[in-house]
Amino acid sequence: MEKADDVIxxxxxxxxxxxxxxxxxxxxxxxxxxxxxxxxxxxKFTTRIEDTLSARLKKEIVQAEDKAHILKGGIYFAAPGYxxxxxxxxxxxxxxxERVRFSRPxxxxxxxxxxxxxxxxxxAFLLSGANQDGTDGIKQLQRMGSKVIVQSPTEALISxxxxxxxxxxxxxxIYNNRQIxxxxxxxx
Amino acid sequence: xxxxxSSHISFQELQDIVELVGKVSGFNLMGYSKSSLKRxxxxxxxxxxxxxxxxxxxxxxxxxxxxxxxxxxxxNVTEMFRxxxxxxxxxxxxxxxxxxxxxxxFWSAGCSTGEEVYSLAIMLTEADLYNRSFIYGTDVNxxxxxxxxxxxxPLKSFKLYTENYNGTGAFNSLSDYYTAMYDAAIIHADIRxxxxxxxxxxxxxxxxxxxxxISCRNVLIYFDLExxxxxxxxxxxxxxxxxxxxxGTKETLFNHKIMSKFKVINKKFNIYQKIK
Ligand SMILES: C[S@@+](CC[C@H](N)C(=O)[O-])C[C@H]1O[C@@H](n2cnc3c(N)ncnc32)[C@H](O)[C@@H]1O
Numbered sequence: 001m002e003k004a005d006d007v008i009x010x011x012x013x014x015x016x017x018x019x020x021x022x023x024x025x026x027x028x029x030x031x032x033x034x035x036x037x038x039x040x041x042x043x044k045f046t047t048r049i050e051d052t053l054s055a056r057l058k059k060e061i062v063q064a065e066d067k068a069h070i071l072k073g074g075i076y077f078a079a080p081g082y083x084x085x086x087x088x089x090x091x092x093x094x095x096x097x098e099r100v101r102f103s104r105p106x107x108x109x110x111x112x113x114x115x116x117x118x119x120x121x122x123x124a125f126l127l128s129g130a131n132q133d134g135t136d137g138i139k140q141l142q143r144m145g146s147k148v149i150v151q152s153p154t155e156a157l158i159s160x161x162x163x164x165x166x167x168x169x170x171x172x173x174i175y176n177n178r179q180i181x182x183x184x185x186x187x188x
Numbered sequence: 189x190x191x192x193x194s195s196h197i198s199f200q201e202l203q204d205i206v207e208l209v210g211k212v213s214g215f216n217l218m219g220y221s222k223s224s225l226k227r228x229x230x231x232x233x234x235x236x237x238x239x240x241x242x243x244x245x246x247x248x249x250x251x252x253x254x255x256x257x258x259x260x261x262x263x264n265v266t267e268m269f270r271x272x273x274x275x276x277x278x279x280x281x282x283x284x285x286x287x288x289x290x291x292x293x294f295w296s297a298g299c300s301t302g303e304e305v306y307s308l309a310i311m312l313t314e315a316d317l318y319n320r321s322f323i324y325g326t327d328v329n330x331x332x333x334x335x336x337x338x339x340x341x342p343l344k345s346f347k348l349y350t351e352n353y354n355g356t357g358a359f360n361s362l363s364d365y366y367t368a369m370y371d372a373a374i375i376h377a378d379i380r381x382x383x384x385x386x387x388x389x390x391x392x393x394x395x396x397x398x399x400x401x402i403s404c405r406n407v408l409i410y411f412d413l414e415x416x417x418x419x420x421x422x423x424x425x426x427x428x429x430x431x432x433x434x435x436g437t438k439e440t441l442f443n444h445k446i447m448s449k450f451k452v453i454n455k456k457f458n459i460y461q462k463i464k
Binding site for chain 2: 065066079083085086087093095096097109116117
């Protein structure tokens with residue numbers, strides 16, 4: 001399998017679980033970017049979104065493994081309890097350093113490291129959540145020329161996370177849920 | 189949190205720093221994963237309000253700065269009984285085998301502030317193996333080793349440690365092994381007794397003893413495959429016949445040729461046994 005030239009990042013927290021499932025279910029069978037998802041979850045909580053999705057999409061959806069290549073059409077979830085980073089050679093690395101904004105995995109850490117490697121070949125979505133993770137990551141994505149899309153706070157189940165990111169970063173694109181779904185449905 | 193400075197380090201500048209540190213000190217950062225290393229170096233720059241030029245100057249001119257830098261960029265986050273089911277697996281899959289050895293030497297490589305070492309000592313005590321055991325805890329970071337030697341930890345961490353300990357399927361209470369004083373807890377002397385902490389750099393140092401058991405957990409994720417390979421050879425040379433090698437839950441031997449000289453004892457928790 002070939003390494004992906006483009007990545008799509010998704011950061012979600014409280015209130016984003018079902019939306020993420022819907023987004024993944026909307027995907028066409030074949031698409032070329034890699035999709036990398038950080039969703040905050042309790043490491044002791046056993047229901048695994050990867051398993052739910054693997055069953056529904058009839059496709060193996062995995063946690064991003066340390067040193068694994070980031071492949072075309074891959075869907076990867078950050079493992080609970082570890083930060084997920086992107087390396088310059090387009091592989092993943094894991095890290096258990098301090099929580100960032102009370103989170104590990106941290107959306108900021110994924111966004112910041114992916115931005116530096118994929119530059120304008122990177123699109124990031126920030127969804128519903130009750131904290132402020134993602135805001136710093138978006139700053140870095142913008143510096144690196146990546147595209148940033150934030151879920152409309154009026155549609156987010158919990159608006160704190162998208163709202164904070166919009167207020168702190170100014171000009172970001174805001175999508176409602178219909179636009180988000182259409183983006184994934186039409187992904188090539 | 190707002191950044192204190194807007195000076196960002198690039199990958200190229202990071203490479204320069206790595207080379208400079210290598211030249212002026214014994215620390216070899218070549219094989220470290222670039223993105224996490226970069227975050228750590230950036231963190232020091234933010235803390236010290238330095239830009240890359242300041243950082244280079246300090247590495248060259250300020251005595252002891254490279255040691256400080258090394259201590260700051262290593263990630264030392266740890267817990268007692270991290271991954272409780274791993275400890276459970278030691279009890280069920282590894283200890284019965286260790287019972288057959290008359291003397292046991294353990295090495296915890298990258299032990300940070302020592303919580304992993306004391307967790308192991310408690311497990312060995314409960315399995316009635318500790319009297320014939322000796323544990324070496326090593327790390328590259330001199331600061332964490334000082335904390336490890338003291339065996340005094342913040343009492344507030346013990347809520348999590350107790351949950352972890354109970355999750356191992358243990359029969360006692362973690363409070364049997366420490367004494368609380370104000371907001372700190374000290375590990376009891378009979379747990380601390382057969383342990384030596386010392387500095388050892390996995391990137392540059394060599395075999396220093398022979399062991400029946402080596403654990404190196406949550407250290408290898410910071411290294412690239414080449415450095416991992418060096419370290420796995422070091423561990424292989426350091427293990428006695430039928431000795432055990434235990435890695436972190438996200439660390440595996442499967443990407444390496446040397447796997448053929450090991451048998452998988454527990455796949456989920458990455459426990460291996462040297463068989464050749
Ligand atoms: C995240 S801690 C892991 C602690 C413990 N083993 C655990 O799993 O909880 C990683 C440790 O590896 C140490 N380390 C980093 N580079 C090292 C090297 N080259 N040689 C030895 N130890 C190193 C760090 O100083 C740090 O204390």
